[in-house]
Amino acid sequence: MRRALLAWYRRWARDLPWRRTRDPYRIWVSEIMLQQTRVETVLPYYERFLAAFPTVRALAASSPASVLRCWQGLGYYTRARNLHRAAQTIVAQRGGRLPESAAEWRNLPGVGRYTANAIASIAAGEAVPVVDGNVQRVLARLFAIRACIDDSATQTRLWQLAEMLLARRAAGAFNQALMELGARICTARRPSCTVCPLRSQCRARAEGLQERLPVRRSKRPPRQVELVAAWVRHAGRLLLVRRPAAGLLAGLWTLPGTEVRDGQPPARVLRASLRQALGIEAEVGERIGLVRHAFSHRRWVVHVYACRLSPRRRPVRAAANMRWVDRAQLGEYALAAVDRKLLALAR
DNA sequence: AAGGCGTGGAA
DNA sequence: TTTCCAAGCCT
Numbered sequence: 001m002r003r004a005l006l007a008w009y010r011r012w013a014r015d016l017p018w019r020r021t022r023d024p025y026r027i028w029v030s031e032i033m034l035q036q037t038r039v040e041t042v043l044p045y046y047e048r049f050l051a052a053f054p055t056v057r058a059l060a061a062s063s064p065a066s067v068l069r070c071w072q073g074l075g076y077y078t079r080a081r082n083l084h085r086a087a088q089t090i091v092a093q094r095g096g097r098l099p100e101s102a103a104e105w106r107n108l109p110g111v112g113r114y115t116a117n118a119i120a121s122i123a124a125g126e127a128v129p130v131v132d133g134n135v136q137r138v139l140a141r142l143f144a145i146r147a148c149i150d151d152s153a154t155q156t157r158l159w160q161l162a163e164m165l166l167a168r169r170a171a172g173a174f175n176q177a178l179m180e181l182g183a184r185i186c187t188a189r190r191p192s193c194t195v196c197p198l199r200s201q202c203r204a205r206a207e208g209l210q211e212r213l214p215v216r217r218s219k220r221p222p223r224q225v226e227l228v229a230a231w232v233r234h235a236g237r238l239l240l241v242r243r244p245a246a247g248l249l250a251g252l253w254t255l256p257g258t259e260v261r262d263g264q265p266p267a268r269v270l271r272a273s274l275r276q277a278l279g280i281e282a283e284v285g286e287r288i289g290l291v292r293h294a295f296s297h298r299r300w301v302v303h304v305y306a307c308r309l310s311p312r313r314r315p316v317r318a319a320a321n322m323r324w325v326d327r328a329q330l331g332e333y334a335l336a337a338v339d340r341k342l343l344a345l346a347r
Numbered sequence: 348a349a350g351g352c353g354t355g356g357a358a
Numbered sequence: 359t360t361t362c363c364a365a366g367c368c369t
Contacts, residue, residue, distance in 0.1 A: 034365040041355070041364090075353030078367080112367050132365045152348080179365055188363065189358075217349095221361090248352070294360095295353055337354060 001201055002167040002174065008197035009177030012184070014039070017046060019176070024098045024123040025056050028105075031115045032079050039183070045074050057096050059087040068251060068334040075337075077250060082110030102128045121171040129162035130175045131155070134182025140214035141186060144203035149214040222298045228266040229257030230274060231346045232282060232307045237324035240333055241278070248295070253323075253333040255304070255342050256280075266303045274307070278322060281310040289345035293338040300338065304345050 013019065016039065018030035029049060033042045049070050053059040059067070064084055071080035086108040090098060099105045102120035106113065120126035131139075136149050139161050147154045167174035185196045193205050204210045232239040232255075240253045258273040260266050267284040274280040285306040293300045325333065335343070 031365065036352090036364055036366055037354075038356075038364050073354080075355090076366085078352070082367085110367065114366060118365070130365080133363080134365065150348090176365090183365080216363095219350095219362095250352095293354095295351095296363095297351060297353095 001165065001198060004197040004201075005177045005181065006167060006170060006173060009173060009180055013176070013180055014184075017043070022123055024119060026050060027119050027123045028098070028111075029083070031118050032083050032110060033074065035079060035115070036076060037074065041074070045071070056087050056090055056098060059084060060091040060096075064251070065334065069332070072252065072334040073337055073340070077252065077336075079110055081251070082108075085109055086111070100124060102126055118175060121175050123172070125170075125172055127166060127168040127171045129159065129166045129171075130179070131158050131162050132179060132182075134179040134186075135162060137188065137214055138178055138182045138186045138198075141191075141204035141210050142198060142202050144207055144209055144213065146209075146213065146215060148217055150217040222295065224299045224301070226260045226262070226266075227257055227300055227302045228260050228270045228273075229255040229302050229304045229342055230270055230282065230284070230307045231255060231288060231304055231342075232274075232280070232309065234309050234324065237326055238330075239280075240323050240325050242321040242323075249336045249338075251334070252336045252339070254335070254339045256322075257302070260303070267305060270305055270307070278319065282307040283310060291338070291341045291345065293341060302338070302342065304342055306346065 018027055021027070030042070030046060033046055033049070052066070052070050053062055062084070064081065067080050067084045068077065071077060089108070090096060099108070101124070102116040105111050105116035105119050111119075114130055114132050117128040117130045121128050121130065136158055139145065139158050140149055143161065145154065145157070149158075162178075181196070181198070185192045189211075191210050193199050193202070193210055196202065199205055202210070204213050230239070239256060241256045243249050243252050243254055245251055256274060256278060258269060258277070260269050271282065271284050274282050285308060287303055288306050289304045291300075291302040291304060293302070323333070330343075
């Protein structure tokens, strides 16, 4: 099995930038970006990030805002904050020397069992297994595991299997090969069994179960939330506010606004929110659009209104989490994808 | 154990 | 349009 898999990988592995280096810093950055994120999505971010922060020292010396700007649009923003924090810890406590074992990597924020083992096996050849979504699927099929993949007992078994199968003298290549197989051949839907290097050893295929495995727990549908946002311009500038430091899209910038409880009139809620949260007296004008956005765990419907400051209450002094922004300066503010949609409405 | 935490592509 | 999901981690 190892021989077939490694031979397949040598022949078919995609040429990816993080496969062209053994620099632990670069491997680390790639693994963090790849958490729950597709290769094609990561590629441009990876190149930009390493151009901006080519070493762990450069990353540690940068500002949180600049790291977040580089990450904007990639999602799961805690990853960026953890990466930055970890870089500062590495410089402050280890003189910039990166961890050298999976156990050491595991101590860094944002580095769990999968990521620690991935980095250590790929960058240093340490003989430790990985189990990610790909490996779960490949092993569940290879061994025809019908138990729910989310059960902790099943997880334990998958890690044991990955450990048992591991090609210990080529751990990095083996781990990547298993994941590559899951990404390219043993896909979630319509796996390409006829060209799979493990087809003769796959129990799911022998039993015709490959399309039905693995079995996952069904997730309950995301909660729907209605919001209202304000497009406030004054003297050629647009009002932005910074989201709270914790929670959804923490630390990113957005249009001012708030949640609308069911049945409430959006325009009135918005006017009250601007006054109470920001001390701004504004007239809420026409609705310039409706934006729908889906997160992993909730769905937003955002009403966007054009607003103008009440004439006698100007000028407005910006609080710490509030900025009047020139169009030319917009690039200095990290925005989530949902807020790109909001801004695109009124251009 | 289960839910918070993003996004975009595929079916 | 909706659903599922992709190189997970943290609480």
